[in-house]
Amino acid sequence: MKLLIADDESKLRQLLSDFFKSEGYEVALAADGREALEIFNAAPEDVSLIILDVMMPYVDGWRVCKEIRKTSRVPIIMLTAKSEEADELESFEKGANDYIPKPFSLNVLLARVQARIEKPAAASEPANVLRYNGLVIDQDTHEITLDGKPLNLTPIEYEVMVLLIRNKGKVYSREQLLSLVWGYDYYGGDRTVDTHMGRLRSKLNDFGVKYLKTIRGYGYKLDN
Amino acid sequence: MKLLIADDESKLRQLLSDFFKSEGYEVALAADGREALEIFNAAPEDVSLIILDVMMPYVDGWRVCKEIRKTSRVPIIMLTAKSEEADELESFEKGANDYIPKPFSLNVLLARVQARIEKPAAASEPANVLRYNGLVIDQDTHEITLDGKPLNLTPIEYEVMVLLIRNKGKVYSREQLLSLVWGYDYYGGDRTVDTHMGRLRSKLNDFGVKYLKTIRGYGYKLDN
DNA sequence: AGCCATCGTGACCCAATCGTGAAATAGCGG
DNA sequence: CCGCTATTTCACGATTGGGTCACGATGGCT
Numbered sequence: 025m026k027l028l029i030a031d032d033e034s035k036l037r038q039l040l041s042d043f044f045k046s047e048g049y050e051v052a053l054a055a056d057g058r059e060a061l062e063i064f065n066a067a068p069e070d071v072s073l074i075i076l077d078v079m080m081p082y083v084d085g086w087r088v089c090k091e092i093r094k095t096s097r098v099p100i101i102m103l104t105a106k107s108e109e110a111d112e113l114e115s116f117e118k119g120a121n122d123y124i125p126k127p128f129s130l131n132v133l134l135a136r137v138q139a140r141i142e143k144p145a146a147a148s149e150p151a152n153v154l155r156y157n158g159l160v161i162d163q164d165t166h167e168i169t170l171d172g173k174p175l176n177l178t179p180i181e182y183e184v185m186v187l188l189i190r191n192k193g194k195v196y197s198r199e200q201l202l203s204l205v206w207g208y209d210y211y212g213g214d215r216t217v218d219t220h221m222g223r224l225r226s227k228l229n230d231f232g233v234k235y236l237k238t239i240r241g242y243g244y245k246l247d248n
Numbered sequence: 249m250k251l252l253i254a255d256d257e258s259k260l261r262q263l264l265s266d267f268f269k270s271e272g273y274e275v276a277l278a279a280d281g282r283e284a285l286e287i288f289n290a291a292p293e294d295v296s297l298i299i300l301d302v303m304m305p306y307v308d309g310w311r312v313c314k315e316i317r318k319t320s321r322v323p324i325i326m327l328t329a330k331s332e333e334a335d336e337l338e339s340f341e342k343g344a345n346d347y348i349p350k351p352f353s354l355n356v357l358l359a360r361v362q363a364r365i366e367k368p369a370a371a372s373e374p375a376n377v378l379r380y381n382g383l384v385i386d387q388d389t390h391e392i393t394l395d396g397k398p399l400n401l402t403p404i405e406y407e408v409m410v411l412l413i414r415n416k417g418k419v420y421s422r423e424q425l426l427s428l429v430w431g432y433d434y435y436g437g438d439r440t441v442d443t444h445m446g447r448l449r450s451k452l453n454d455f456g457v458k459y460l461k462t463i464r465g466y467g468y469k470l471d472n
Numbered sequence: 473a474g475c476c477a478t479c480g481t482g483a484c485c486c487a488a489t490c491g492t493g494a495a496a497t498a499g500c501g502g
Numbered sequence: 503c504c505g506c507t508a509t510t511t512c513a514c515g516a517t518t519g520g521g522t523c524a525c526g527a528t529g530g531c532t
Contacts, residue, residue, distance in 0.1 A: 036432075039432055127431045127432065127433050127434075128431060129407065129427075129428060129429055129430060129431040129432070130427060130428050130431075130432055131407055131410070131411055131428045131429055132407070135387070135410075139376075164417065164418045164419065165417040165418060165419060165469060165472065166419045166463050166466055166469070167417075167472075178464070178465070178488075178489055178490085179464065179465035179466065179489085180489080180490075212491065212492085213491075213492065213493085215491080215492065215493075215509090216490080216491055216492075218508095218509060218510065218511090219490085219491075219492085219510085219511080219512090220490085220491095221509095221510090222509095222510060222511065222512095225510095238508090238509070238510090240498095240499065240500085240507095240508065240509075241507095241508070402477080402478055402479080403478085404478080404479075436480065436481085437480080437481065437482085439480085439481065439482080439520090440479080440480055440481075442519095442520060442521065442522090443479085443480075443481085443521090443522085443523095444479085444480095445520095445521090446520095446521060446522065446523095449521095462519095462520070462521090464488070464489080464519065464520075465489090465518095465519075
């Protein structure tokens with residue numbers, strides 16, 4: 025599913041692009057009406073839906089909408105500035121399928137888009153899950169289970185585990201851990217790391233003592 | 249579901265036609281009262297609802313309405329010019345089921361139409377309903393019920409619930425919620441989110457405390 | 473204009489979490 | 503086995519994050 029998004033504000037354009045891409049859509053961008061028409065006419069069949077800002081240089085959204093309607097019934101959603109409280113009727117008259125006043129919430133926009141076209145291969149999301157010897161970390165739901173039993177880790181513990189599991193076997197010094205997990209500008213003693221490792225080990229039980237290794241003189245690692 | 253729309257203004261006729269077609273209705277058009285009666289009498293059973301402009305040449309809307317009422321109880325909605333406001337009573341007297349002053353918003357008209365007849369071939373739209381543990385959200389009617397009992401959620405609460413229920417389990421940070429629900433350019437403290445979550449929880453009662461989880465340090469999620 | 477629902481914010485409180493130092497323990501080389 | 507150092511453990515006070523509340527602002531509706 026390909027969306028054509030036309031807006032002259034580059035920041036908003038980027039935001040929308042990122043957002044819809046993250047929702048699984050293909051996105052083509054236009055900075056003004058002329059560009060939008062060019063892109064559309066180059067491959068009308070590829071475009072499943074068009075989002076048009078009303079206010080654009082050279083050729084405004086209304087014009088684009090009218091032009092496209094001469095040759096196509098592709099769904100069009102107009103974005104109108106609040107001040108332009110354009111007549112809803114006028115919007116539909118020009119052939120738009122929907123219109124949304126700025127500012128809008130991405131959620132609403134997404135809903136409107138989905139109402140117009142089939143949902144894209146939503147299942148394409150690769151489910152953000154890390155696994156390691158019975159330990160499962162789902163980064164979307166923030167759920168951690170060990171052999172199926174849920175664990176309750178604090179934010180720091182969680183971050184440490186994610187880091188270590190992502191780099192199984194790699195040894196991290198206390199300084200590295202502090203800067204990676206706590207933040208590059210963290211200022212504090214490195215006994216802190218020990219304490220947290222201890223807490224992790226006790227929560228992880230067997231798993232902890234078995235795999236969370238101390239490398240004397242260097243730091244910690246998750247055994248391979 | 250077939251609508252018969254009679255209006256002598258060709259522009260408005262076309263607009264209404266397009267609009268209702270895009271909403272999934274079948275549409276028959278008449279440019280004046282005579283035509284409307286002809287079409288209706290040719291196949292009275294096919295017409296589910298009639299939209300009549302009052303001001304039409306040859307035979308006006310009132311006449312059409314009266315004629316049809318002699319033989320049928322099909323729902324009739326009258327469109328009246330603003331200046332004719334006084335006609336409301338007369339309108340019902342003549343047998344119309346509803347009347348709408350011009351200019352009107354398409355959404356209002358659609359709502360009135362839907363109130364009179366069943367929703368059309370939902371075939372194209374797979375009934376936009378979200379369900380989760382006794383909570384039912386109908387995105388078409390914006391109705392939310394919990395164990396059958398209707399809930400009264402504010403717009404923000406509604407959007408939040410829709411978002412969370414659509415992505416069960418996924419953790420949303422306050423920032424994400426703000427940009428997804430409030431709008432990409434919302435600028436404000438994130439304690440706001442807490443407050444709304446609190447309100448949601450209290451409205452959702454047991455359900456709230458049971459499933460609307462706080463992930464300390466990260467945000468909120470709807471438990472799985 | 474006035475009313476009412478909704479919203480945003482700051483203040484306050486509580487509980488979870490964190491950081492620290494000190495004491496206890498373990499590892500390691502001789 | 504000894505002594506030294508690194509690590510673990512522990513307890514406690516400090517900090518942070520979240521829940522709740524009340525108030526004022528806002529905006530739609532009558």
